[in-house]
Amino acid sequence: xxxxxxxxxxxxxxxxxxxxxxxxxxxxxxxxxxxxxxxxxxxxxxxxxxxxxxxxxxxxxxxxxxxxxxxxxxxxxxxxxxxxxxxxxxxxxxxxxxxxxxxxxxxxxxxxxxxxxxxxxxxxxxxxxxxxxxxxxxxxxxxxxxxxxxxxxxxxxxxxxxxxxxxxxxxxxxxxxxxxxxxxxxxxxxxxxxxxxxxxxxxxxxxxxxxxxxxxxxxxxxxxxxxxxxxxxxxxxxxxxxxxxxxxxxxxxxxxxx
Amino acid sequence: xxxxxxxxxxxxxxxxxxxxxxxxxxxxxxxxxxxxxxxxxxxxxxxxxxxxxxxxxxxxxxxxxxxxxxxxxxxxxxxxxxxxxxxxxxxxxxxxxxxxxxxxxxxxxxxxxxxxxxxxxxxxxxxxxxxxxxxxxxxxxxxxxxxxxxxxxxxxxxxxxxxxxxxxxxxxxxxxxxxxxxxxxxxxxxxxxxxxxxxxxxxxxxxxxxxxxxxxxxxxxxxxxxxxxxxxxxxxxxxxxxxxxxxxxxxxxxxxxx
Amino acid sequence: xxxxxxxxxxxxxxxxxxxxxxxxxxxxxxxxxxxxxxxxxxxxxxxxxxxxxxxxxxxxxxxxxxxxxxxxxxxxxxxxxxxxxxxxxxxxxxxxxxxxxxxxxxxxxxxxxxxxxxxxxxxxxxxxxxxxxxxxxxxxxxxxxxxxxxxxxxxxxxxxxxxxxxxxxxxxxxxxxxxxxxxxxxxxxxxxxxxxxxxxxxxxxxxxxxxxxxxxxxxxxxxxxxxxxxxxxxxxxxxxxxxxxxxxxxxxxxxxxx
Numbered sequence: 001x002x003x004x005x006x007x008x009x010x011x012x013x014x015x016x017x018x019x020x021x022x023x024x025x026x027x028x029x030x031x032x033x034x035x036x037x038x039x040x041x042x043x044x045x046x047x048x049x050x051x052x053x054x055x056x057x058x059x060x061x062x063x064x065x066x067x068x069x070x071x072x073x074x075x076x077x078x079x080x081x082x083x084x085x086x087x088x089x090x091x092x093x094x095x096x097x098x099x100x101x102x103x104x105x106x107x108x109x110x111x112x113x114x115x116x117x118x119x120x121x122x123x124x125x126x127x128x129x130x131x132x133x134x135x136x137x138x139x140x141x142x143x144x145x146x147x148x149x150x151x152x153x154x155x156x157x158x159x160x161x162x163x164x165x166x167x168x169x170x171x172x173x174x175x176x177x178x179x180x181x182x183x184x185x186x187x188x189x190x191x192x193x194x195x196x197x198x199x200x201x202x203x204x205x206x207x208x209x210x211x212x213x214x215x216x217x218x219x220x221x222x223x224x225x226x227x228x229x230x231x232x233x234x235x236x237x238x239x240x241x242x243x244x245x246x247x248x249x250x251x252x253x254x255x256x257x258x
Numbered sequence: 259x260x261x262x263x264x265x266x267x268x269x270x271x272x273x274x275x276x277x278x279x280x281x282x283x284x285x286x287x288x289x290x291x292x293x294x295x296x297x298x299x300x301x302x303x304x305x306x307x308x309x310x311x312x313x314x315x316x317x318x319x320x321x322x323x324x325x326x327x328x329x330x331x332x333x334x335x336x337x338x339x340x341x342x343x344x345x346x347x348x349x350x351x352x353x354x355x356x357x358x359x360x361x362x363x364x365x366x367x368x369x370x371x372x373x374x375x376x377x378x379x380x381x382x383x384x385x386x387x388x389x390x391x392x393x394x395x396x397x398x399x400x401x402x403x404x405x406x407x408x409x410x411x412x413x414x415x416x417x418x419x420x421x422x423x424x425x426x427x428x429x430x431x432x433x434x435x436x437x438x439x440x441x442x443x444x445x446x447x448x449x450x451x452x453x454x455x456x457x458x459x460x461x462x463x464x465x466x467x468x469x470x471x472x473x474x475x476x477x478x479x480x481x482x483x484x485x486x487x488x489x490x491x492x493x494x495x496x497x498x499x500x501x502x503x504x505x506x507x508x509x510x511x512x513x514x515x516x
Numbered sequence: 517x518x519x520x521x522x523x524x525x526x527x528x529x530x531x532x533x534x535x536x537x538x539x540x541x542x543x544x545x546x547x548x549x550x551x552x553x554x555x556x557x558x559x560x561x562x563x564x565x566x567x568x569x570x571x572x573x574x575x576x577x578x579x580x581x582x583x584x585x586x587x588x589x590x591x592x593x594x595x596x597x598x599x600x601x602x603x604x605x606x607x608x609x610x611x612x613x614x615x616x617x618x619x620x621x622x623x624x625x626x627x628x629x630x631x632x633x634x635x636x637x638x639x640x641x642x643x644x645x646x647x648x649x650x651x652x653x654x655x656x657x658x659x660x661x662x663x664x665x666x667x668x669x670x671x672x673x674x675x676x677x678x679x680x681x682x683x684x685x686x687x688x689x690x691x692x693x694x695x696x697x698x699x700x701x702x703x704x705x706x707x708x709x710x711x712x713x714x715x716x717x718x719x720x721x722x723x724x725x726x727x728x729x730x731x732x733x734x735x736x737x738x739x740x741x742x743x744x745x746x747x748x749x750x751x752x753x754x755x756x757x758x759x760x761x762x763x764x765x766x767x768x769x770x771x772x773x774x
Contacts, residue, residue, distance in 0.1 A: 140729060142771020173691065173727035175431065194455065195725040197710065209453040209725075211431035213398060255400020433689065452713065467711040469689035471656060513658020 002251035004244045005063055007037040007189065007228040011236065016042045022053050025062075031240035035063025037226050038094055040070070040087070050093035057095075063224060064096040065129075065187070071104015071138060072117075072130070079113040080104065084120055091126050098187065099126045100161050102133040103147050114154035129187050131161035132177070134169035141172050141180060148184050160184040162219060163228070164212055165191030169200050174210065178218035185219050189228045190247060202229040204243060205250065217254050225251065260509035262502045263321055263484040265295040265447065270488065274300045280311050283320075289498035293321025295484050296352055298328070298345070308351035315353075321482060322354040323387075323445070329362015329396060330375075330388070337371040338362065342378055349384050356445065357384045358419050360391040361405050372412035387445050389419035390435070392427035399430050399438060406442050418442040420477060421486070422470055423449030427458050432468065436476035443477050447486040448505060460487040462501060463508065475512050483509065518767035520760045521579055523553040523705065523744040527752065532558045538569050541578075547756035551579025553742050554610055556586070556603070566609035573611075579740060580612040581645075581703070587620015587654060588633075588646070595629040596620065600636055607642050614703065615642045616677050618649040619663050630670035645703050647677035648693070650685035657688050657696060664700050676700040678735060679744070680728055681707030684716050690726065694734035701735050705744040706763060718745040720759060721766065733770050741767065 006028035008021045016024055021043065025036045036057065043049050057064055068087035074080045083101075091099040121128060130147065133139045144160070151158050162185040167174045192208025193200050205212055225247055233239040264286035266279045274282055279301065283294045294315065301307050315322055326345035332338045341359075349357040379386060388405065391397040402418070409416050420443040425432045436443075450466025451458050463470055483505055491497040522544035524537045532540055537559065541552045552573065559565050573580055584603035590596045599617075607615040637644060646663065649655045660676070667674050678701040683690045708724025709716050721728055741763055749755040 136765070136769050140769055140771070142733070142769060146771055168727070171721065171724060171727055171729040173730050175434070176691070176727070176730045194453065195710065198723070205429065207456075208429060211426070211429055211434070213429040214431050214434045217400070249394070253394050253398055253400060255398070255404055433692070452711065463687065465714075466687060469684070469687055469692070471687040472689050472692045475658070507652070511652050511656055511658060513656070513662055 002248045003034045003063065003224040004247050005035040005037050005065060005224055005226040006033045006231070006240065006244070007039065007067065007226045009039050009042060010227050010229060010231045012230065012232065013042060017044060020044065020049060022049060022056060025053055025057060027237060028240060029057075029060055029062055031237050032244045033240070034224070035065070037065040037067050037100070038096070040066065040068045040090060046090055046093065050090060054093065054095040064094055065098045065100055065226070066091040066094050066096040067100045070101065072101045073104045073106040073110050073113070075105040077105055077107045077109030079110070079116050081116070081120065084117070088120070088124055088126060092124070097125065097127060098129055100129050100131050100187070102131050102138040103143065104138055106138065106143070106147055111150045111154065114151060114156040118156045127159060127186075129159045129161045131189070132163050132166050134166050136170050139166055140170045141167070141177050144177075145181055148181055158184075159186030161187045161189060163189035163191060164215055165189070165193045165202055165208075165229070168193045168195075168210065174212065174215040175218065178215045182219050186223055188216070188219060188223055188225045190216075190225050191229045204229050204246070206246060213250070213254070216250070217257060260506045261292045261321065261482040262505050263293040263295050263323060263482055264291045264489070264498065264502070265297065265325065265484045265486040267297050267300060268485050268487060268489045269494065270490065271300060275302060278302065278307060280307060280314060283311055283315060285495060286498060287315075287318055287320055289495050290502045291320075291498070292482070293323070295323040295325050295358070296354070298324065298326045298348060304348055304351065308348060312351065312353040322352055323356045323358055323484070324349040324352050324354040325358045328359065330359045331362045331364040331368050331371070333363040335363055335365045335367030337368065337374050339374070339378065342375070346378070346382055346384060350382075355383065355385060356387055358387050358389050358445070360389050360396040361401065362396055364396065364401070364405055369408045369412065372409060372414040376414045385417060385444075387417045387419045389447070390421050390424050392424050394428050397424055398428045399425070399435050402435075403439055406439055416442075417444030419445045419447060421447035421449060422473055423447070423451045423458075423460055423487070426451045426453075426468065432470065432473040433476065436473045440477050444481060446474070446477060446481055446483045448474075448483050449487045462487050462504070464504060471508070471512070474508070475515060518764045519550045519579065519740040520763050521551040521553050521581060521740055521742040522549045522747070522756065522760070523555065523583070523742045525555050525558060526743050526745060526747045528746065528748065529558060533560060536560065536565060538565060538572060541569055541573060543753060544756060545573075545576055545578055547753050548760045549578075549756070550740070551581070553581040553583050553616070554612065556582065556584045556606060562606055562609065566606060570609065570611040580610055581614045581616055581742070582607040582610050582612040583616045586617065588617045589620045589622040589626050589629070591621040593621055593623045593625030595626065595632050597632070597636065600633070604636070604640055604642060608640075613641065613643060614645060616645050616647050616703070618647050618654040619659065620654055622654065622659070622663055627666045627670065630667060630672040634672045643675060643702075645675040645677045647705070648679050648682050650682050652686050655682055656686045657683070657693050660693075661697055664697055674700075675702030677703045677705060679705035679707060680731055681705070681709045681718055681745070684709045684711075684726065690728065690731040691734065694731045698735050702739055704732070704735060704739055704741045706732075706741050707745045720745050720762070722762060729766070729770070732766070733773060
C-alpha cells in the first residue's frame with residue numbers, strides 16, 4: 001500500500017503554531033498516515049517539541065521527515081554549514097532518517113563544495129533530500145537539473161523531493177520536470193494547484209487545474225508520498241482520512257509507466 | 259468535409275428530457291449536423307422514442323450513435339451482460355451502427371471476459387466504442403490504456419471514443435492521452451474545458467483553457483467528431499450552426515501531423 | 517546580457533496613441549530597454565512620427581523593430597504587395613532593420629508567391645520576421661509550420677517572431693510549438709497569459725498560468741526578447757524597469773537546453 005505522510009504545514013501555519021506539531025502529528029497518524037513531515041519553520045521551541053514528537057511517533061512506528069526552512073547554500077554560493085548543522089541537529093532530535101532542504105543560493109560557484117557537504121553528512125545517519133521550492137534559484141528546472149548533475153559529477157549523489165505543485169510557481173511544467181529529473185526522486189510532495197489572478201494556490205490533487213496524474217506516473221514507484229496542501233474543515237480527522245485514502249487510491253490506479 | 263455529430267446532451271439535460279431527443283435531433287440536422295448521438299440517460303420512454311428518432315433520422319440519412327449511460331463491466335469486474343443487452347437493444351431500436359459505452363468496473367479480474375463480450379456482439383451489426391469518461395476507473399489513462407491492451411491481447415480489438423475534455427476531470431493530459439491511445443480512436447468527442455474553483459466545466463472548444471488543437475492533431479484523421487459541450491442561447495439553431503461550422507473549420511485547418 | 521525590447525503596445529493602445537510612441541520609446545530606454553518595437557497601428561501620423569522616433573532612437577543606439585498590423589498575404593492568398601510596400605516604407609522611415617508581419621491569408625494558393633516576396637525584399641536592407649498571431653489562419657501551428665516549410669522549399673527562408681502567449685488564443689501548446697518551429701525563431705515576444713471565462717488576457721510572464729519557462733528554454737539562445745504584455749501603474753518607469761530586469765533575470769536562469 002502506498003506510504004503516505006502528512007507535511008504538517010498542511011494544517012495551516014497559524015493553527016499548527018498555536019497547537020503545536022505534536023498534536024497534528026498524532027491527528028495525522030490517527031487519520032491513517034504512515035508518518036509526518038515536521039516543519040522547522042513551525043516549531044515554537046525546537047529543543048522541547050522535537051523530542052516529544054520523536055517519542056510519540058517512535059511509539060507508533062511512524063515515518064519521519066524533517067523539513068528545514070533554510071537553504072543549504074548561502075546567497076554567495078558557499079555551503080551554509082550553520083544551516084546544515086542546525087538542520088542535522090533538528091533531524092537528530094526528531095530521530096528523522098530523512099532531512100529535506102532546498103538548495104538556496106547554490107550556483108556555479110558552489111560546485112566545489114560537495115566534498116564539504118559529503119563530509120558534514122558522513123556518519124550522521126541522515127539522508128538529505130533536495131526539494132524544488134517556489135523560487136527560481138532553487139526551484140526552476142535549470143537550477144535543479146544543474147544541481148543534480150553537479151552533485152553526480154562530484155560523486156555526491158543526492159535524492160530529490162519532487163514537489164508536484166511548486167513547478168507552477170516558477171513557470172515550469174511538472175511533466176517536463178518529471179521527465180528530466182524524475183529518476184533522482186526518492187520522496188514526493190503531492191500538491192494540486194489553481195491559479196488565482198494574483199497568485200498560485202495549493203489545493204488537493206483532485207481539485208488541481210494541472211494534469212498531475214501523468215507527472216506522478218513518470219516518477220519512480222514505491223516512494224513515500226506526502227500531502228502538502230490545505231487540510232481544512234470542521235472535522236480535520238475526517239478530512240485527513242479522506243485525503244490519505246485518496247492518495248492511496250491514486251497510487252493504486254496510476255498503472256504501469258505508459 | 260468533416261463529419262460532425264451533435265451529442266444530444268449538449269442542449270442541456272432538463273431541456274432535452276422536456277422536449278424529447280427527437281426534437282433536438284431534428285434541430286441538429288437542420289443546423290447542418292451529419293448526425294446525432296442519442297443519449298440513453300435522457301430517454302423518457304425508450305421503446306417509444308427510439309423508433310421515432312430512427313425513422314426521422316433514417317429519412318434524412320443521418321449518422322447515428324447510441325450512448326449508453328451504463329458501464330460495460332460491473333463493480334466486481336464481471337461483464338455486465340444485462341447492461342450490454344440493454345444497450346444493444348436500444349442501439350437496435352435506434353438503428354445505430356455504433357454503440358458507445360464506458361468500461362465501468364473493468365479491472366484485472368475482467369481480462370477473461372472478452373470472449374463473452376465478443377460472443378455477445380457477434381452478429382449484432384453494432385460497433386462498440388469505448389469512451390474515456392470522467393471517472394478514474396474508466397477514464398484515467400492507466401485504466402483506458404490497460405483496457406485496450408487487454409482487448410488487443412484477447413483478440414477483441416475495439417475502437418475508442420476519445421473525449422477531449424474528460425481527461426481533465428481525472429488529472430490527465432489530453433496530449434499525452436492522444437499520444438498513447440490515439441491510434442485506437444474511431445470517434446471523437448470535442449469538448450473544451452475551463453476550471454472553476456470547485457469543478458471542471460465543459461465549454462466550446464474556442465473557449466477552452468486547454469491546448470486542444472495539438473491533441474486533435476495527434477488523432478487519426480477522417481473520423482466523425484461530435485459536439486459535446488453546452489449549446490445554449492435564444493436561437494439554438496444559429497448556435498448549433500455556428501458551432502458545427504466551427505468544428506468543420508477546425509478540421510480543415512488542423513494540418514498534417516506535425 | 518539579454519537584449520530586451522519593449523513592444524510599445526505594452527503601454528496600452530489609448531495611452532500610446534494619446535502621447536505618441538516617441539514619448540513611450542524614450543521611457544522604455546530610460547527604463548533600461550535595449551530598444552523598442554514601434555507599432556504601425558498606433559501611429560497617428562506615420563510620416564511625422566517615424567522620423568522623429570528614428571532620430572531619437574538612433575542617438576541612443578537603440579534596437580528597432582517595426583511591427584506592421586497588416587497581413588502579408590491577402591484573404592485570396594495573393595501576396596499583398598501594397599501592405600508589404602507600406603510596411604517596408606515605414607520600416608525605412610524608422611530606420612528599423614527588422615520588420616515584423618503576420619502571414620494573413622497565406623494558404624496553399626500562395627506557395628508560388630515567394631519569388632515575388634524575395635524580389636520585393638531584395639536590396640531593402642530589412643529582415644522580415646513572421647509572427648504567430650492570434651488567428652487560426654496566421655497563428656495556428658499548422659498554418660505557421662506549413663508556411664515555414666513552404667518558404668524553405670521556395671528558397672526564401674525567413675525568421676520567425678515567436679509570441680509565447682498568442683498560441684493560447686488558438687488552442688495551441690507553446691511547448692509543442694517551440695519544439696516544432698523553434699529553430700526558425702530569431703525574435704521572441706514574451707507574454708504571459710491568464711484565461712478569463714470569456715477571453716484570454718496577456719499578463720507579465722511572472723503571472724502566467726501557463727508553463728512558459730520550458731517553451732523559452734527550447735528556443736535558440738541569444739535572441740532579442742520583447743516585452744509584450746501590459747505595463748501599467750502610477751510609476752511607469754519603475755514598472756518598465758522592473759519588468760526589463762525580470763526578463764534579463766529569466767534569461768540568465770534559463771540554463772542550458774535540458
